[in-house]
Amino acid sequence: xxxxxxxxxxxxxxxxxxxxxxxxxxxxxxxxxxxxxxxxxxxxxxxxxxxxxxxxxxxxxxxxxxxxxxxxxxxxxxxxxxxxxxxxxxxxxxxxxxxxxxxxxxxxxxxxxxxxxxxxxxxxxxxxxxxxxxxxxxxxxxxxxxxxxxxxxxxxxxxxxxxxxxxxxxxxxxxxxxxxxxxxxxxxxxxxxxxxxxxxxxxxxxxxxxxxxxxxxxxxxxxxxxxxxxxxxxxxxxxxxxxxxxxxxxxxxxxxxxxxxxxxxxxxxxxxxxxxxxxxxxxxx
Ligand SMILES: NC(=O)C1=CN([C@@H]2O[C@H](COP(=O)(O)OP(=O)(O)OC[C@H]3O[C@@H](n4cnc5c(N)ncnc54)[C@H](O)[C@@H]3O)[C@@H](O)[C@H]2O)C=CC1
Ligand SMILES: CC(=O)C(C)=O
Numbered sequence: 001x002x003x004x005x006x007x008x009x010x011x012x013x014x015x016x017x018x019x020x021x022x023x024x025x026x027x028x029x030x031x032x033x034x035x036x037x038x039x040x041x042x043x044x045x046x047x048x049x050x051x052x053x054x055x056x057x058x059x060x061x062x063x064x065x066x067x068x069x070x071x072x073x074x075x076x077x078x079x080x081x082x083x084x085x086x087x088x089x090x091x092x093x094x095x096x097x098x099x100x101x102x103x104x105x106x107x108x109x110x111x112x113x114x115x116x117x118x119x120x121x122x123x124x125x126x127x128x129x130x131x132x133x134x135x136x137x138x139x140x141x142x143x144x145x146x147x148x149x150x151x152x153x154x155x156x157x158x159x160x161x162x163x164x165x166x167x168x169x170x171x172x173x174x175x176x177x178x179x180x181x182x183x184x185x186x187x188x189x190x191x192x193x194x195x196x197x198x199x200x201x202x203x204x205x206x207x208x209x210x211x212x213x214x215x216x217x218x219x220x221x222x223x224x225x226x227x228x229x230x231x232x233x234x235x236x237x238x239x240x241x242x243x244x245x246x247x248x249x250x251x252x253x254x255x256x257x258x259x260x261x262x263x264x265x266x267x268x269x270x271x272x273x274x275x276x277x278x279x280x281x282x283x284x285x
Contacts, residue, residue: 032101032107032108033112035112036115036141039066042166043114045253047059051074055109057079060086060097061085089140101152108161109264110161110163111153120225120228121229122229123180126180162264165188170182171186171208185210193273193275205271206272207263212283213279246282249280
């Protein structure tokens with residue numbers, strides 16, 4: 001809904017003040033990043049890169065064993081790390097996660113809403129429980145993460161807060177058998193835009209990364225489920241998707257981490273509301 005010009009000018013001035021205040025970063029303060037789904041896959045790759053960039057990292061995951069193993073590896077590498085076992089679909093867990101980060105490291109600068117699940121099913125077979133499960137994790141989880149992160153970032157009056165959401169090429173394009181997964185990622189792109197508009201006045205940017213085809217355990221499960229529904233041989237669905245990549249190889253966690261590192265850094269301070277594709281050349285927007 002368009003507001004009147006006077007409100008627009010007041011809003012712009014207030015947003016401008018917020019960004020000026022936020023830009024007064026403390027150069028000697030270690031920045032702190034939370035990464036959900038950080039125990040494995042892309043989240044672990046992102047956390048590894050942010051730790052190498054010098055940030056203290058707080059890894060959250062629903063899988064306690066993987067979380068403990070990843071924490072051990074980060075400690076062995078000498079990184080400042082904390083962990084939190086939680087379920088992103090629970091609002092109270094997302095709030096407790098942010099509280100844990102602040103308790104451990106005193107502040108929150110970057111919140112990566114990375115955790116997400118896949119679902120492979122023809123639309124005709126999707127039932128209420130299927131819808132509930134994936135929307136709770138991929139959509140409610142991202143919203144609760146943004147709410148918890150923004151509440152803490154607003155309390156800090158130095159540095160730009162950065163919220164970074166896991167979207168996908170599936171947030172720009174829709175694929176057979178992945179209909180509900182794609183729908184959740186389209187919602188993540190929409191939430192990213194709205195949050196960018198609502199949080200700019202508080203000196204918080206909100207962006208999303210949109211990977212293509214990365215050979216994590218998520219794709220192992222997608223490939224197996226595609227075999228079930230489409231009769232493809234093991235590995236065939238993955239190969240078919242990969243065949244469309246212009247740069248000739250599937251994605252590594254490091255490729256995704258490169259983009260997230262940029263979105264977490266001051267180099268991206270003038271970017272907000274964007275869902276940026278990193279897919280080796282598959283989807284063009
Ligand atoms: N692998 C790919 O090709 C692509 C992945 N993505 C997105 O990137 C994100 C990460 O994907 P992957 O690393 O491939 O997945 P993955 O399945 O390999 O790893 C996901 C991690 O999230 C954790 N997790 C799952 N549900 C959780 C919950 N409710 N609360 C907290 N943690 C939870 C898992 O335990 C696991 O450690 C997801 O949002 C996914 O949709 C987007 C595009 C492509
Ligand atoms: C897993 C994913 O995000 C796809 C197939 O785009």
